Amino acid sequence: MKVMQLLPELNSGGVERGTLEIARALVADGHESIVVSNGGRLVPDLEAEGTTHVTLPIHKKSLSSLWQIRPLRKIIKHYQPDIVHVRSRVPAWLTHFALKGIPANQRPHLISTVHGFYSINRYSQIMTQAEKVIAVSDSVVKYITDHYKNCPPEDIVRIYRGIDPKAFPHGYQPPAQWFLSVYEDFPQLEDKFLICLPGRITRLKGHETLIELIEKLTKQYPDVHAVVVGGADEKKAAYLDELENSIQSKNLTDKITFVGHRSDIREWLAFSNIVLSLSNQAETFGRTALEALSVGTPVIGWNRGGVAEILSNLYPQGLIEVDDQTALFNAVQAHIHQPKDVAPVTMFSLKDMCDQTIALYKQVIR
Structure with a gap:
Protein backbone atom coordinates (compact mmCIF):
# COMPACT_ATOMS: atom_id res chain seq x y z
CA MET A 1 0.00 0.00 0.00
CA ILE A 163 1.30 4.38 23.92
CA ASP A 164 4.26 2.04 23.84
CA PRO A 165 4.35 0.21 27.21
CA LYS A 166 8.09 -0.34 26.68
CA ALA A 167 8.58 3.44 26.60
CA PHE A 168 6.51 3.85 29.82
CA PRO A 169 7.23 0.63 31.74
CA HIS A 170 5.31 -0.16 34.92
CA GLY A 171 7.30 0.72 38.04
CA TYR A 172 9.81 2.86 36.10
CA GLN A 173 12.29 4.82 38.22
CA PRO A 174 14.44 7.64 36.80
CA PRO A 175 18.22 7.06 37.02
CA ALA A 176 20.21 8.56 39.92
CA GLN A 177 21.86 11.06 37.56
CA TRP A 178 18.43 12.45 36.63
CA PHE A 179 17.54 13.03 40.32
CA LEU A 180 20.88 14.76 40.91
CA SER A 181 20.36 17.17 38.04
CA VAL A 182 16.71 17.88 39.04
CA TYR A 183 17.65 18.55 42.68
CA GLU A 184 20.45 20.82 41.48
CA ASP A 185 18.00 22.84 39.33
CA PHE A 186 15.02 22.60 41.73
CA PRO A 187 16.30 21.93 45.27
CA GLN A 188 12.84 22.81 46.64
CA LEU A 189 11.48 19.48 45.28
CA GLU A 190 13.55 17.22 47.53
CA ASP A 191 11.63 15.14 50.11
CA LYS A 192 8.23 16.50 49.03
CA PHE A 193 4.89 14.91 48.22
CA LEU A 194 4.79 15.88 44.55
CA ILE A 195 1.56 16.70 42.71
CA CYS A 196 2.18 17.01 38.98
CA LEU A 197 0.06 18.92 36.47
CA PRO A 198 1.45 18.11 33.01
CA GLY A 199 0.59 20.02 29.84
CA ARG A 200 1.37 23.26 28.09
CA ILE A 201 0.47 26.56 29.76
CA THR A 202 -2.99 27.51 28.45
CA ARG A 203 -6.25 28.53 30.12
CA LEU A 204 -7.64 25.09 29.31
CA LYS A 205 -5.42 22.96 31.54
CA GLY A 206 -6.77 23.92 34.96
CA HIS A 207 -3.82 25.77 36.48
CA GLU A 208 -6.12 28.03 38.55
CA THR A 209 -7.75 24.92 40.05
CA LEU A 210 -4.29 23.60 40.95
CA ILE A 211 -3.38 26.88 42.70
CA GLU A 212 -6.60 26.80 44.78
CA LEU A 213 -5.98 23.15 45.67
CA ILE A 214 -2.39 23.78 46.81
CA GLU A 215 -3.51 26.79 48.87
CA LYS A 216 -5.91 24.51 50.80
CA LEU A 217 -3.58 21.50 51.04
CA THR A 218 -0.49 23.29 52.31
CA LYS A 219 -2.38 24.55 55.38
CA GLN A 220 -2.53 20.93 56.57
CA TYR A 221 0.34 19.30 54.68
CA PRO A 222 3.49 21.47 54.54
CA ASP A 223 5.38 18.81 52.52
CA VAL A 224 3.00 19.03 49.56
CA HIS A 225 4.52 20.62 46.46
CA ALA A 226 3.04 21.11 42.98
CA VAL A 227 5.11 20.83 39.83
CA VAL A 228 3.81 22.14 36.49
CA VAL A 229 5.50 20.35 33.59
CA GLY A 230 4.93 22.23 30.34
CA GLY A 231 6.03 25.44 28.68
CA ALA A 232 4.21 28.58 27.58
CA ASP A 233 4.59 29.73 24.00
CA GLU A 234 4.96 33.47 23.31
CA LYS A 235 1.20 34.00 22.94
CA LYS A 236 0.64 32.59 26.44
CA ALA A 237 3.37 34.61 28.22
CA ALA A 238 0.77 37.02 29.67
CA TYR A 239 -1.23 34.10 31.08
CA LEU A 240 1.90 32.66 32.70
CA ASP A 241 2.55 36.07 34.31
CA GLU A 242 -1.05 36.07 35.57
CA LEU A 243 -0.55 32.63 37.17
CA GLU A 244 2.75 33.66 38.76
CA ASN A 245 1.17 36.84 40.19
CA SER A 246 -1.68 34.79 41.64
CA ILE A 247 0.82 32.35 43.22
CA GLN A 248 2.80 35.25 44.69
CA SER A 249 -0.30 36.96 46.11
CA LYS A 250 -1.25 33.72 47.91
CA ASN A 251 2.31 33.25 49.27
CA LEU A 252 2.69 29.96 47.40
CA THR A 253 5.92 30.75 45.52
CA ASP A 254 7.79 28.08 47.47
CA LYS A 255 4.96 25.53 46.97
CA ILE A 256 4.49 25.53 43.17
CA THR A 257 7.31 25.06 40.66
CA PHE A 258 7.09 25.59 36.90
CA VAL A 259 9.73 23.47 35.18
CA GLY A 260 8.92 24.57 31.60
CA HIS A 261 8.81 22.47 28.44
CA ARG A 262 10.56 19.12 29.02
CA SER A 263 11.49 16.18 26.84
CA ASP A 264 11.80 13.92 29.94
CA ILE A 265 8.06 13.72 30.67
CA ARG A 266 8.31 10.01 31.57
CA GLU A 267 10.75 10.80 34.37
CA TRP A 268 8.56 13.59 35.77
CA LEU A 269 5.47 11.37 35.72
CA ALA A 270 7.35 8.56 37.51
CA PHE A 271 8.94 11.01 40.00
CA SER A 272 5.53 12.45 41.04
CA ASN A 273 3.35 10.97 43.77
CA ILE A 274 0.18 11.79 41.88
CA VAL A 275 -0.68 13.32 38.50
CA LEU A 276 -3.72 15.55 37.96
CA SER A 277 -5.90 15.98 34.87
CA LEU A 278 -7.96 19.14 35.40
CA SER A 279 -8.72 20.47 31.90
CA ASN A 280 -11.62 22.93 31.73
CA GLN A 281 -12.95 21.13 28.67
CA ALA A 282 -13.25 17.44 27.88
CA GLU A 283 -10.12 16.02 26.27
CA THR A 284 -10.57 13.73 23.30
CA PHE A 285 -8.13 11.18 24.69
CA GLY A 286 -5.72 12.13 27.49
CA ARG A 287 -2.39 10.59 26.56
CA THR A 288 -0.48 12.02 29.54
CA ALA A 289 -2.93 10.45 32.00
CA LEU A 290 -2.33 7.11 30.27
CA GLU A 291 1.46 7.56 30.34
CA ALA A 292 1.36 8.30 34.09
CA LEU A 293 -0.77 5.22 34.83
CA SER A 294 1.51 3.12 32.62
CA VAL A 295 4.56 3.92 34.80
CA GLY A 296 2.43 3.27 37.90
CA THR A 297 1.63 6.80 39.13
CA PRO A 298 -1.98 7.38 40.31
CA VAL A 299 -4.01 9.89 38.27
CA ILE A 300 -6.90 11.99 39.61
CA GLY A 301 -9.06 13.70 36.98
CA TRP A 302 -12.47 15.07 36.10
CA ASN A 303 -15.04 12.51 34.98
CA ARG A 304 -15.40 13.59 31.35
CA GLY A 305 -14.03 12.98 27.88
CA GLY A 306 -11.20 10.64 27.01
CA VAL A 307 -9.54 10.93 30.43
CA ALA A 308 -12.70 9.51 32.03
CA GLU A 309 -12.59 6.58 29.58
CA ILE A 310 -8.98 5.85 30.52
CA LEU A 311 -9.57 6.20 34.27
CA SER A 312 -12.79 4.17 34.34
CA ASN A 313 -10.90 1.30 32.68
CA LEU A 314 -7.58 1.56 34.51
CA TYR A 315 -7.93 3.55 37.76
CA PRO A 316 -11.60 4.26 38.60
CA GLN A 317 -10.71 5.54 42.09
CA GLY A 318 -9.09 8.53 40.37
CA LEU A 319 -12.38 9.72 38.80
CA ILE A 320 -14.03 12.74 40.42
CA GLU A 321 -17.10 14.74 39.51
CA VAL A 322 -16.35 17.63 37.16
CA ASP A 323 -15.37 20.88 38.93
CA ASP A 324 -16.09 19.40 42.38
CA GLN A 325 -13.25 21.08 44.32
CA THR A 326 -14.14 19.29 47.57
CA ALA A 327 -14.02 15.87 45.89
CA LEU A 328 -10.65 16.82 44.36
CA PHE A 329 -9.28 17.86 47.77
CA ASN A 330 -10.58 14.66 49.39
CA ALA A 331 -9.15 12.42 46.67
CA VAL A 332 -5.69 14.04 46.92
CA GLN A 333 -5.85 13.88 50.73
CA ALA A 334 -6.66 10.15 50.57
CA HIS A 335 -3.57 9.61 48.39
CA ILE A 336 -1.38 11.58 50.83
CA HIS A 337 -2.51 9.42 53.75
CA GLN A 338 -2.36 6.11 51.91
CA PRO A 339 -0.22 5.64 48.75
CA LYS A 340 -2.21 3.72 46.13
CA ASP A 341 -1.01 1.02 43.74
CA VAL A 342 -1.75 1.19 40.04
CA ALA A 343 -2.06 -2.16 38.25
CA PRO A 344 0.03 -2.71 35.08
CA VAL A 345 -1.74 -1.24 32.03
CA THR A 346 -2.86 -3.80 29.45
CA MET A 347 -5.09 -1.57 27.26
CA PHE A 348 -4.52 1.39 24.93
Whole structure:
Protein backbone atom coordinates (compact mmCIF):
# COMPACT_ATOMS: atom_id res chain seq x y z
CA MET A 1 0.00 0.00 0.00
CA LYS A 2 0.94 3.60 -0.48
CA VAL A 3 -0.48 5.90 2.22
CA MET A 4 -0.27 9.70 2.28
CA GLN A 5 -1.02 11.49 5.58
CA LEU A 6 -1.73 15.23 5.66
CA LEU A 7 -1.45 17.54 8.67
CA PRO A 8 -0.61 21.25 9.20
CA GLU A 9 2.89 21.01 10.72
CA LEU A 10 5.28 18.57 12.36
CA ASN A 11 6.43 20.28 15.57
CA SER A 12 4.80 18.73 18.65
CA GLY A 13 1.46 17.44 19.85
CA GLY A 14 -0.77 14.40 19.75
CA VAL A 15 -1.73 14.68 16.07
CA GLU A 16 1.93 14.93 15.10
CA ARG A 17 2.96 12.00 17.27
CA GLY A 18 0.13 9.86 15.89
CA THR A 19 1.21 10.67 12.33
CA LEU A 20 4.79 9.60 13.05
CA GLU A 21 3.65 6.41 14.77
CA ILE A 22 1.45 5.34 11.85
CA ALA A 23 4.19 6.27 9.36
CA ARG A 24 6.69 4.12 11.29
CA ALA A 25 4.25 1.18 11.43
CA LEU A 26 3.54 1.42 7.69
CA VAL A 27 7.25 1.31 6.82
CA ALA A 28 7.84 -1.59 9.25
CA ASP A 29 4.97 -3.46 7.57
CA GLY A 30 6.53 -3.02 4.12
CA HIS A 31 4.22 -0.24 2.86
CA GLU A 32 5.12 3.14 1.37
CA SER A 33 4.55 6.13 3.66
CA ILE A 34 4.29 9.76 2.54
CA VAL A 35 3.52 12.76 4.77
CA VAL A 36 2.56 16.22 3.51
CA SER A 37 2.88 19.18 5.92
CA ASN A 38 4.44 22.61 6.30
CA GLY A 39 7.42 20.91 7.97
CA GLY A 40 8.75 21.28 11.50
CA ARG A 41 11.23 19.85 13.96
CA LEU A 42 9.93 16.26 13.69
CA VAL A 43 10.67 15.98 9.94
CA PRO A 44 14.24 14.57 10.39
CA ASP A 45 12.86 11.80 12.67
CA LEU A 46 10.13 11.01 10.15
CA GLU A 47 12.56 10.80 7.23
CA ALA A 48 15.13 8.80 9.21
CA GLU A 49 12.45 6.15 9.73
CA GLY A 50 11.81 5.74 6.00
CA THR A 51 8.90 8.10 5.25
CA THR A 52 8.95 10.60 2.37
CA HIS A 53 8.09 14.12 3.56
CA VAL A 54 6.69 16.68 1.10
CA THR A 55 6.68 20.29 2.31
CA LEU A 56 3.60 22.30 1.41
CA PRO A 57 2.13 25.25 3.40
CA ILE A 58 -1.20 23.61 4.30
CA HIS A 59 -1.25 25.00 7.84
CA LYS A 60 -2.82 28.46 7.61
CA LYS A 61 -6.51 29.05 8.39
CA SER A 62 -6.77 31.72 5.71
CA LEU A 63 -8.07 32.11 2.17
CA SER A 64 -4.48 32.25 0.91
CA SER A 65 -4.30 28.50 1.60
CA LEU A 66 -6.57 27.95 -1.41
CA TRP A 67 -3.48 28.60 -3.56
CA GLN A 68 -2.22 25.21 -2.36
CA ILE A 69 -5.07 23.22 -3.99
CA ARG A 70 -3.33 22.86 -7.36
CA PRO A 71 0.13 22.03 -5.92
CA LEU A 72 -1.53 19.46 -3.64
CA ARG A 73 -3.40 17.92 -6.60
CA LYS A 74 -0.06 17.69 -8.43
CA ILE A 75 1.54 15.91 -5.43
CA ILE A 76 -1.35 13.42 -5.20
CA LYS A 77 -1.14 12.72 -8.96
CA HIS A 78 2.63 12.31 -8.74
CA TYR A 79 2.67 9.84 -5.83
CA GLN A 80 -0.66 8.12 -6.67
CA PRO A 81 -1.35 6.97 -3.09
CA ASP A 82 -3.95 4.27 -2.44
CA ILE A 83 -5.08 6.14 0.70
CA VAL A 84 -5.08 9.81 1.63
CA HIS A 85 -5.50 10.26 5.39
CA VAL A 86 -6.36 13.81 6.56
CA ARG A 87 -5.83 14.74 10.21
CA SER A 88 -6.84 18.40 10.41
CA ARG A 89 -9.40 20.76 8.94
CA VAL A 90 -7.36 22.98 6.58
CA PRO A 91 -5.60 19.97 4.96
CA ALA A 92 -9.01 18.23 4.75
CA TRP A 93 -10.58 21.13 2.85
CA LEU A 94 -7.60 21.45 0.50
CA THR A 95 -7.71 17.69 -0.16
CA HIS A 96 -11.48 17.91 -0.80
CA PHE A 97 -10.92 20.47 -3.57
CA ALA A 98 -7.75 18.81 -4.91
CA LEU A 99 -9.52 15.46 -5.37
CA LYS A 100 -12.39 17.12 -7.27
CA GLY A 101 -9.93 17.85 -10.10
CA ILE A 102 -8.93 14.17 -10.40
CA PRO A 103 -11.18 11.74 -12.38
CA ALA A 104 -13.29 9.66 -9.96
CA ASN A 105 -11.73 6.35 -11.08
CA GLN A 106 -8.21 7.68 -10.35
CA ARG A 107 -8.86 9.16 -6.91
CA PRO A 108 -7.33 7.61 -3.80
CA HIS A 109 -9.53 6.42 -0.93
CA LEU A 110 -10.07 9.15 1.70
CA ILE A 111 -9.84 8.60 5.47
CA SER A 112 -9.99 11.23 8.21
CA THR A 113 -9.19 11.21 11.92
CA VAL A 114 -11.21 13.41 14.27
CA HIS A 115 -8.62 14.31 16.92
CA GLY A 116 -10.55 17.12 18.63
CA PHE A 117 -13.94 18.38 19.76
CA TYR A 118 -13.96 21.05 17.06
CA SER A 119 -16.42 23.94 17.06
CA ILE A 120 -19.65 22.69 15.47
CA ASN A 121 -20.03 24.29 12.04
CA ARG A 122 -19.71 23.72 8.31
CA TYR A 123 -15.95 24.27 8.47
CA SER A 124 -15.50 21.39 10.92
CA GLN A 125 -17.97 19.13 9.13
CA ILE A 126 -15.31 18.40 6.48
CA MET A 127 -13.64 16.02 8.98
CA THR A 128 -16.71 13.75 8.78
CA GLN A 129 -16.79 13.64 4.97
CA ALA A 130 -14.57 10.66 4.24
CA GLU A 131 -15.06 6.99 3.41
CA LYS A 132 -14.08 6.10 6.96
CA VAL A 133 -13.85 8.52 9.90
CA ILE A 134 -11.53 7.46 12.72
CA ALA A 135 -12.58 8.70 16.19
CA VAL A 136 -9.85 8.62 18.86
CA SER A 137 -12.23 7.70 21.73
CA ASP A 138 -15.86 6.85 22.47
CA SER A 139 -16.33 10.50 23.52
CA VAL A 140 -15.38 11.55 19.98
CA VAL A 141 -17.75 8.95 18.46
CA LYS A 142 -20.56 10.54 20.51
CA TYR A 143 -19.48 14.06 19.44
CA ILE A 144 -19.68 13.04 15.75
CA THR A 145 -23.00 11.17 16.00
CA ASP A 146 -24.58 14.00 18.06
CA HIS A 147 -23.54 16.85 15.79
CA TYR A 148 -22.92 15.51 12.28
CA LYS A 149 -25.96 13.54 11.14
CA ASN A 150 -24.49 13.49 7.60
CA CYS A 151 -21.90 10.95 8.78
CA PRO A 152 -23.34 7.39 8.74
CA PRO A 153 -22.59 5.66 12.08
CA GLU A 154 -21.21 2.62 10.21
CA ASP A 155 -18.49 4.84 8.69
CA ILE A 156 -17.18 5.89 12.13
CA VAL A 157 -14.39 3.67 13.46
CA ARG A 158 -13.20 4.10 17.05
CA ILE A 159 -9.46 3.54 17.29
CA TYR A 160 -8.03 4.61 20.64
CA ARG A 161 -4.71 6.44 20.66
CA GLY A 162 -2.05 4.23 22.19
CA ILE A 163 1.30 4.38 23.92
CA ASP A 164 4.26 2.04 23.84
CA PRO A 165 4.35 0.21 27.21
CA LYS A 166 8.09 -0.34 26.68
CA ALA A 167 8.58 3.44 26.60
CA PHE A 168 6.51 3.85 29.82
CA PRO A 169 7.23 0.63 31.74
CA HIS A 170 5.31 -0.16 34.92
CA GLY A 171 7.30 0.72 38.04
CA TYR A 172 9.81 2.86 36.10
CA GLN A 173 12.29 4.82 38.22
CA PRO A 174 14.44 7.64 36.80
CA PRO A 175 18.22 7.06 37.02
CA ALA A 176 20.21 8.56 39.92
CA GLN A 177 21.86 11.06 37.56
CA TRP A 178 18.43 12.45 36.63
CA PHE A 179 17.54 13.03 40.32
CA LEU A 180 20.88 14.76 40.91
CA SER A 181 20.36 17.17 38.04
CA VAL A 182 16.71 17.88 39.04
CA TYR A 183 17.65 18.55 42.68
CA GLU A 184 20.45 20.82 41.48
CA ASP A 185 18.00 22.84 39.33
CA PHE A 186 15.02 22.60 41.73
CA PRO A 187 16.30 21.93 45.27
CA GLN A 188 12.84 22.81 46.64
CA LEU A 189 11.48 19.48 45.28
CA GLU A 190 13.55 17.22 47.53
CA ASP A 191 11.63 15.14 50.11
CA LYS A 192 8.23 16.50 49.03
CA PHE A 193 4.89 14.91 48.22
CA LEU A 194 4.79 15.88 44.55
CA ILE A 195 1.56 16.70 42.71
CA CYS A 196 2.18 17.01 38.98
CA LEU A 197 0.06 18.92 36.47
CA PRO A 198 1.45 18.11 33.01
CA GLY A 199 0.59 20.02 29.84
CA ARG A 200 1.37 23.26 28.09
CA ILE A 201 0.47 26.56 29.76
CA THR A 202 -2.99 27.51 28.45
CA ARG A 203 -6.25 28.53 30.12
CA LEU A 204 -7.64 25.09 29.31
CA LYS A 205 -5.42 22.96 31.54
CA GLY A 206 -6.77 23.92 34.96
CA HIS A 207 -3.82 25.77 36.48
CA GLU A 208 -6.12 28.03 38.55
CA THR A 209 -7.75 24.92 40.05
CA LEU A 210 -4.29 23.60 40.95
CA ILE A 211 -3.38 26.88 42.70
CA GLU A 212 -6.60 26.80 44.78
CA LEU A 213 -5.98 23.15 45.67
CA ILE A 214 -2.39 23.78 46.81
CA GLU A 215 -3.51 26.79 48.87
CA LYS A 216 -5.91 24.51 50.80
CA LEU A 217 -3.58 21.50 51.04
CA THR A 218 -0.49 23.29 52.31
CA LYS A 219 -2.38 24.55 55.38
CA GLN A 220 -2.53 20.93 56.57
CA TYR A 221 0.34 19.30 54.68
CA PRO A 222 3.49 21.47 54.54
CA ASP A 223 5.38 18.81 52.52
CA VAL A 224 3.00 19.03 49.56
CA HIS A 225 4.52 20.62 46.46
CA ALA A 226 3.04 21.11 42.98
CA VAL A 227 5.11 20.83 39.83
CA VAL A 228 3.81 22.14 36.49
CA VAL A 229 5.50 20.35 33.59
CA GLY A 230 4.93 22.23 30.34
CA GLY A 231 6.03 25.44 28.68
CA ALA A 232 4.21 28.58 27.58
CA ASP A 233 4.59 29.73 24.00
CA GLU A 234 4.96 33.47 23.31
CA LYS A 235 1.20 34.00 22.94
CA LYS A 236 0.64 32.59 26.44
CA ALA A 237 3.37 34.61 28.22
CA ALA A 238 0.77 37.02 29.67
CA TYR A 239 -1.23 34.10 31.08
CA LEU A 240 1.90 32.66 32.70
CA ASP A 241 2.55 36.07 34.31
CA GLU A 242 -1.05 36.07 35.57
CA LEU A 243 -0.55 32.63 37.17
CA GLU A 244 2.75 33.66 38.76
CA ASN A 245 1.17 36.84 40.19
CA SER A 246 -1.68 34.79 41.64
CA ILE A 247 0.82 32.35 43.22
CA GLN A 248 2.80 35.25 44.69
CA SER A 249 -0.30 36.96 46.11
CA LYS A 250 -1.25 33.72 47.91
CA ASN A 251 2.31 33.25 49.27
CA LEU A 252 2.69 29.96 47.40
CA THR A 253 5.92 30.75 45.52
CA ASP A 254 7.79 28.08 47.47
CA LYS A 255 4.96 25.53 46.97
CA ILE A 256 4.49 25.53 43.17
CA THR A 257 7.31 25.06 40.66
CA PHE A 258 7.09 25.59 36.90
CA VAL A 259 9.73 23.47 35.18
CA GLY A 260 8.92 24.57 31.60
CA HIS A 261 8.81 22.47 28.44
CA ARG A 262 10.56 19.12 29.02
CA SER A 263 11.49 16.18 26.84
CA ASP A 264 11.80 13.92 29.94
CA ILE A 265 8.06 13.72 30.67
CA ARG A 266 8.31 10.01 31.57
CA GLU A 267 10.75 10.80 34.37
CA TRP A 268 8.56 13.59 35.77
CA LEU A 269 5.47 11.37 35.72
CA ALA A 270 7.35 8.56 37.51
CA PHE A 271 8.94 11.01 40.00
CA SER A 272 5.53 12.45 41.04
CA ASN A 273 3.35 10.97 43.77
CA ILE A 274 0.18 11.79 41.88
CA VAL A 275 -0.68 13.32 38.50
CA LEU A 276 -3.72 15.55 37.96
CA SER A 277 -5.90 15.98 34.87
CA LEU A 278 -7.96 19.14 35.40
CA SER A 279 -8.72 20.47 31.90
CA ASN A 280 -11.62 22.93 31.73
CA GLN A 281 -12.95 21.13 28.67
CA ALA A 282 -13.25 17.44 27.88
CA GLU A 283 -10.12 16.02 26.27
CA THR A 284 -10.57 13.73 23.30
CA PHE A 285 -8.13 11.18 24.69
CA GLY A 286 -5.72 12.13 27.49
CA ARG A 287 -2.39 10.59 26.56
CA THR A 288 -0.48 12.02 29.54
CA ALA A 289 -2.93 10.45 32.00
CA LEU A 290 -2.33 7.11 30.27
CA GLU A 291 1.46 7.56 30.34
CA ALA A 292 1.36 8.30 34.09
CA LEU A 293 -0.77 5.22 34.83
CA SER A 294 1.51 3.12 32.62
CA VAL A 295 4.56 3.92 34.80
CA GLY A 296 2.43 3.27 37.90
CA THR A 297 1.63 6.80 39.13
CA PRO A 298 -1.98 7.38 40.31
CA VAL A 299 -4.01 9.89 38.27
CA ILE A 300 -6.90 11.99 39.61
CA GLY A 301 -9.06 13.70 36.98
CA TRP A 302 -12.47 15.07 36.10
CA ASN A 303 -15.04 12.51 34.98
CA ARG A 304 -15.40 13.59 31.35
CA GLY A 305 -14.03 12.98 27.88
CA GLY A 306 -11.20 10.64 27.01
CA VAL A 307 -9.54 10.93 30.43
CA ALA A 308 -12.70 9.51 32.03
CA GLU A 309 -12.59 6.58 29.58
CA ILE A 310 -8.98 5.85 30.52
CA LEU A 311 -9.57 6.20 34.27
CA SER A 312 -12.79 4.17 34.34
CA ASN A 313 -10.90 1.30 32.68
CA LEU A 314 -7.58 1.56 34.51
CA TYR A 315 -7.93 3.55 37.76
CA PRO A 316 -11.60 4.26 38.60
CA GLN A 317 -10.71 5.54 42.09
CA GLY A 318 -9.09 8.53 40.37
CA LEU A 319 -12.38 9.72 38.80
CA ILE A 320 -14.03 12.74 40.42
CA GLU A 321 -17.10 14.74 39.51
CA VAL A 322 -16.35 17.63 37.16
CA ASP A 323 -15.37 20.88 38.93
CA ASP A 324 -16.09 19.40 42.38
CA GLN A 325 -13.25 21.08 44.32
CA THR A 326 -14.14 19.29 47.57
CA ALA A 327 -14.02 15.87 45.89
CA LEU A 328 -10.65 16.82 44.36
CA PHE A 329 -9.28 17.86 47.77
CA ASN A 330 -10.58 14.66 49.39
CA ALA A 331 -9.15 12.42 46.67
CA VAL A 332 -5.69 14.04 46.92
CA GLN A 333 -5.85 13.88 50.73
CA ALA A 334 -6.66 10.15 50.57
CA HIS A 335 -3.57 9.61 48.39
CA ILE A 336 -1.38 11.58 50.83
CA HIS A 337 -2.51 9.42 53.75
CA GLN A 338 -2.36 6.11 51.91
CA PRO A 339 -0.22 5.64 48.75
CA LYS A 340 -2.21 3.72 46.13
CA ASP A 341 -1.01 1.02 43.74
CA VAL A 342 -1.75 1.19 40.04
CA ALA A 343 -2.06 -2.16 38.25
CA PRO A 344 0.03 -2.71 35.08
CA VAL A 345 -1.74 -1.24 32.03
CA THR A 346 -2.86 -3.80 29.45
CA MET A 347 -5.09 -1.57 27.26
CA PHE A 348 -4.52 1.39 24.93
CA SER A 349 -1.31 0.09 23.36
CA LEU A 350 0.46 1.74 20.45
CA LYS A 351 0.61 -1.63 18.66
CA ASP A 352 -3.20 -1.96 18.81
CA MET A 353 -3.62 1.56 17.41
CA CYS A 354 -1.23 0.90 14.51
CA ASP A 355 -2.59 -2.58 13.74
CA GLN A 356 -6.20 -1.36 13.72
CA THR A 357 -5.36 1.65 11.51
CA ILE A 358 -3.44 -0.42 8.95
CA ALA A 359 -6.25 -3.05 8.98
CA LEU A 360 -8.72 -0.23 8.20
CA TYR A 361 -6.56 0.98 5.28
CA LYS A 362 -6.52 -2.57 3.86
CA GLN A 363 -10.26 -2.96 4.35
CA VAL A 364 -11.00 0.30 2.49
CA ILE A 365 -8.74 -0.70 -0.42
CA ARG A 366 -10.42 -4.12 -0.68
